Amino acid sequence: MHPFTRHHADSVSALGEEKLIAAIRRWLGTASPRAPFGIGDDCAVLPVARGRQLITVDPVIYGRHFDDSVPPRAVGAKLLKRNLSDLAAMGGRPTAAVLALTLDARVSRKWLEQFYRGLAACARHYGVPIVGGDVAQADGIIAASLTLLGEARGRRIVTRTGARVGDAIYVTGQLGGSLRSGHHYRFTPRLAEGTWLARQAGVRAMMDVSDGLAKDLRALTPPGAAPALPPGSLSLRPGCTVAAALSDGEDYELVFAVAARTDLARFERAWKRAFPRTQLTCIGRFIAAKKLPPGVVDLDKFHGYEHLKQLPRS
Amino acid sequence: MHPFTRHHADSVSALGEEKLIAAIRRWLGTASPRAPFGIGDDCAVLPVARGRQLITVDPVIYGRHFDDSVPPRAVGAKLLKRNLSDLAAMGGRPTAAVLALTLDARVSRKWLEQFYRGLAACARHYGVPIVGGDVAQADGIIAASLTLLGEARGRRIVTRTGARVGDAIYVTGQLGGSLRSGHHYRFTPRLAEGTWLARQAGVRAMMDVSDGLAKDLRALTPPGAAPALPPGSLSLRPGCTVAAALSDGEDYELVFAVAARTDLARFERAWKRAFPRTQLTCIGRFIAAKKLPPGVVDLDKFHGYEHLKQLPRS
Numbered sequence A, B: 001m002h003p004f005t006r007h008h009a010d011s012v013s014a015l016g017e018e019k020l021i022a023a024i025r026r027w028l029g030t031a032s033p034r035a036p037f038g039i040g041d042d043c044a045v046l047p048v049a050r051g052r053q054l055i056t057v058d059p060v061i062y063g064r065h066f067d068d069s070v071p072p073r074a075v076g077a078k079l080l081k082r083n084l085s086d087l088a089a090m091g092g093r094p095t096a097a098v099l100a101l102t103l104d105a106r107v108s109r110k111w112l113e114q115f116y117r118g119l120a121a122c123a124r125h126y127g128v129p130i131v132g133g134d135v136a137q138a139d140g141i142i143a144a145s146l147t148l149l150g151e152a153r154g155r156r157i158v159t160r161t162g163a164r165v166g167d168a169i170y171v172t173g174q175l176g177g178s179l180r181s182g183h184h185y186r187f188t189p190r191l192a193e194g195t196w197l198a199r200q201a202g203v204r205a206m207m208d209v210s211d212g213l214a215k216d217l218r219a220l221t222p223p224g225a226a227p228a229l230p231p232g233s234l235s236l237r238p239g240c241t242v243a244a245a246l247s248d249g250e251d252y253e254l255v256f257a258v259a260a261r262t263d264l265a266r267f268e269r270a271w272k273r274a275f276p277r278t279q280l281t282c283i284g285r286f287i288a289a290k291k292l293p294p295g296v297v298d299l300d301k302f303h304g305y306e307h308l309k310q311l312p313r314s
Helices: A012-031 A072-088 A109-126 A191-199 A213-220 A242-247 A264-274 B012-031 B072-088 B109-126 B191-199 B213-220 B242-247 B264-274
Strands: A052-061 A093-103 A130-137 A142-152 A168-172 A203-209 A225-228 A253-258 A280-288 B052-061 B093-103 B130-137 B142-152 B168-172 B203-209 B225-228 B253-258 B280-288
Touching (some): A012 A109, A012 A130, A052 A072, A052 B130, A052 B142, A072 A093, A072 A142, A072 A191, A072 A203, A093 A109, A093 B052, A109 A130, A130 B052, A142 B052, A142 B093, A168 A213, A191 A203, A191 A253, A203 A213, A213 A242, A264 A280, B012 B109, B012 B130, B072 B093, B072 B203, B093 B109, B093 B191, B191 B203, B191 B253, B203 B213, B213 B242, B213 B253, B264 B280
Parallel strands (some): B093 B130
Antiparallel strands (some): A203 A253, B052 B142, B093 B142, B168 B253, B168 B280, B203 B253
16 A cells, blocks of 8 residues: 555645544554553653563664555554564563654555554554654655563563573574565564573573574674574575575564573473474574684675665765 | 765765664763663663653654754754653653664764764763664655653652643743744753652643643643633743744743642742742633633634644645
């Protein structure tokens, strides 16, 4: 669905701000509590947090994260799910979200209604109250930025730092071809998996795969080490090459390091009991960089998705 | 300073994402703690909150909230101060912030560095750690959206709801001419005043004046009531008309209702002791709408700033 309309009467600018905000509250429905715990005051009052609090922010932008082929309801859901995936990577559960919307005055009300209804349905599904927001105007753009709050109730928070030489590297699900297959908006964030993994003592470091494994894995790699991935170890989405699995991005899977001393067979059996439908693949190990054996995947050949890297424009 | 450059080498796209994020961390300096309490992981871990937690989100957008006449350092500071003003209106103190930046690849590095350095200086001044963020690309735009977290340590949180017929209406500072005078980026958010007011039992409702008093005051007005403002009661910025004071917007002052039974002379003396340099003006009272006397300011004649309300475009 194309988000812009040529007919002023169908556009958000025909509504004006006050009616638009009233409409947004209607579209969000029970996903947005009443003020002061939701939209309608200078700030929103947050629910009381029980564990350590986490925060993350990620946008969806027209032409970057979605186009006319993505249903607007799915765009709204994708916005929340992208952030939930970041929370999953720290073993957190969501508690609340706020949304900053920047949009052209010619955006169609129909498109925007579906966007908010999709966001609201997703927010209800994952139990995330949308407690606040802002709507601002800018020409030629639709950009929505969501700030997600969460909590980690376990004894520890798993970060990207902590992997060591010898640790096994695991990835959930399949990689590659996210745009082509529609996975980039149909994915399910690995929230339950993330909180389970954060409780396993052997899991030393974790992150989500969003810019392509080749790029993201660098952030998980301890100093002086390198990931040794045997060819054929990756779990590819049907029809995908290894290059696609390493570079495409928007996989929204979890990649994590498990301590060398862990009984991996036992760990994998426990995973299967907990998540019989989520694939788990050991893709290799971190080894000392100078000991990298021949024949492993050369990650330097793959760059993943680098934002803002463009050829000069005239 | 114009934020776009014609020379690719001077643009953010010449840096690419990874170097840009490294530069941003350098520009933010001590305003951004180390991961996991700052930038660098999937989420940031928030400082432990002591009171009830508040959240608000507000952007600055090129062409809307700033133009080439506003120094980029002041743009960065304005972004944080706008949000601090919302927090002040609920009697809160800031605890942390995250920033979502959407920008054209042709934005100049110099402009962006000054923007971040201005934000960082302001964040240090108000003790607000910038704990996370996101940078995304979109054509022809510079939009920065900041989500601010805060806490209200007092026994209660003052909201927009709670004023009653008979209550006196007060406004801090002066109104009008914010754009012309540069007040829209030079203002000081009324944080100390807001927390002080939240502790005064007589203060029933409060908000900040951002879209013009005529519009904002409606949100503070209890059902069935109307604000009766005698002509000449408003505190005008030098050179401003009453119409400008009611409609211009971006005043970032506090407007609040004080219970009728309060000893107002005593309240005003206490204010003067606490804030000898912040002007305080009683601009009128809420009275029953049907009893509105002749001669008071007719607020329906003034509309304030309505976002997204435009004439149809061809």
